Amino acid sequence: MKKKVHLRDIADKLGVSVKTVSGALSGDSIRMSEETRKRIKAAAEELGYQPNIVARGMRQGVLPIISLVAEGLITLPFATEIVRSLDNTGRALGLSVMATNVGSARGIDAGVAEALRFTPKAIAFATMFHREVTLSAEVARSIDLTINCFDAGGQVPAVVPDDVQAAADIVSHCFDKGRRRIAFLNLPGILAGQLREEGFRAAHAARCIPVQDNWLLPATRGAHYTEFAMSLVQPHVTALMAASPRPDTILCGNDRVALEVYGALHRLGIAIPSDVAVASFDNQAEIARRLDPPLTTMALPHRAMGRRAAEILAGITPAEAQIQRIPFRLIERSSL
């Protein structure tokens, strides 16, 4: 690597002052003769000048960083997309992403405090699951955006997936495909599940199709659908298929539930989609594409969320609504 070039060097070379060089390079705000500016820019280019952002950061009190405080560093596989998208979009806007993990062992406060020490341009807080969070006043003040969650206080802008609409969309799609009797193996104990049930009911209401309440079932016992929660998929599917009439569609809380539903149906010798259709949420591609038959599912808008987040954080988008709901996309495959 070449040795570092400083403002000093290019000032000396051109026989002007450091400040002039600084002014010439930092935006067009400072007035000066076009010619000087050009000369300076040319020289800077030639020498390969790169401003020392740490020095600049100290002077200005801000580093060109977006700090992401993330719950479990967004472990959910597909949620990686949020971070990647944030990173890509952020960089295009001149900001680097610094991530820090919070969780059970370390609270949000600690994560935010760590972030703050680098005097970032903006700080975002992201959760693994869509949910409401209760931020301390101090944290709420420090944070510029919440991703996949929203503050109970309602003062912090938020970007979240539109779960209600997603459920309504997939249900409508089922109706369009001629399906009428939809069972829903929903995710228990989480906000997404509640919201999707809303959408599920709304879509039924819109077509005046009655909801069969005892077909709204939790995919697992216990509060969450985690890796370790006890699955209820097999018994539920077995019972549903024994009913008369039986559902013509099983809507799943996520692609992993669908994976289990496939297993249960295989066991029963029931064909997808001819005997019963399956649809889901997430579009965890490695699962959804590889299932046999490939799974029709509503794709979580993680990429769009990351992009929107970066724009808001960079101050590009005027944070219109307090809570921005990003729509899912329907991915049609052949399970429905």
Place this chain on the structure above:
Amino acid sequence: MKKKVHLRDIADKLGVSVKTVSGALSGDSIRMSEETRKRIKAAAEELGYQPNIVARGMRQGVLPIISLVAEGLITLPFATEIVRSLDNTGRALGLSVMATNVGSARGIDAGVAEALRFTPKAIAFATMFHREVTLSAEVARSIDLTINCFDAGGQVPAVVPDDVQAAADIVSHCFDKGRRRIAFLNLPGILAGQLREEGFRAAHAARCIPVQDNWLLPATRGAHYTEFAMSLVQPHVTALMAASPRPDTILCGNDRVALEVYGALHRLGIAIPSDVAVASFDNQAEIARRLDPPLTTMALPHRAMGRRAAEILAGITPAEAQIQRIPFRLIERSSL
């Protein structure tokens, strides 16, 4: 948030000089009366002093950051674990993690250049797949560690998964379980596949069990096992199961291949593991645990890799070997 406390403030309060305070707080290297040191530390504590790391960084030319330049920000779902582990371990050592994405659009050089501008304590480069990379001399000089890959030049320390050993282990485990005829739906075109074949053969050799070469098959057509590569699983499984004798075990290149194998076997009405056992690599838990029956698989040591990486980067571990191979763990479930 309270107002910032500066060295100045605590110096004034105690009637000592700034330098004395600085000296007292920064390690025990500077000699001074124990009493002064104690008083200063107490005052710092009381006022809630937090050094301004940007100012310090400028002065020292180093920020307490580990910069991770990652190919695709390590999209592979389970590989998130590397980042998380790096973050957790790094923080325990006083370092924050800054991540930046590189890929087709933006080369390693650009990523490293971006990282360098923040004058981090250390820089690591990570890839999605275990493979050899060819780094420019400049990049190789700037990088302190490669994760999941190693430089062709051989000058950069590396942390990689031990694919050879993993394959040998799972094959031995099959033998221990009484299995003798193992087919291998390997990952084509990637280093992990080659290395695992080595291990596969070595384990056979160790027990003097012959390898059936035409049972070593690629899971997909084309160079890689990607989301979009055309799968060969179904035809291969069908052919294998029609052979005589047929394999008693199908070893899969990863859990997603196994997912497809399950689908193919279901179609053929073949039971797992009574008719044929299935085993795999990765331990992508959301798949492996949810398959029916749950999948026995070799867990990629991502967490251990992240931890080791952080230790090396923080300068804790004397980078013993140039290339550190981290062992997989056998996760026994019931498919074998």
Place this chain on the structure above:
DNA sequence: ATGAAAGCGCTAACAA
């Protein structure tokens, strides 16, 4: 053992 002063590289305020 402690203090004074210089300076990291940059930009903001004030002069010229």
Place this chain on the structure above:
DNA sequence: TTGTTAGCGCTTTCAT
């Protein structure tokens, strides 16, 4: 239009 001077908050000589 450009140069000079002060810092940003910290650490590091060099004196004392």
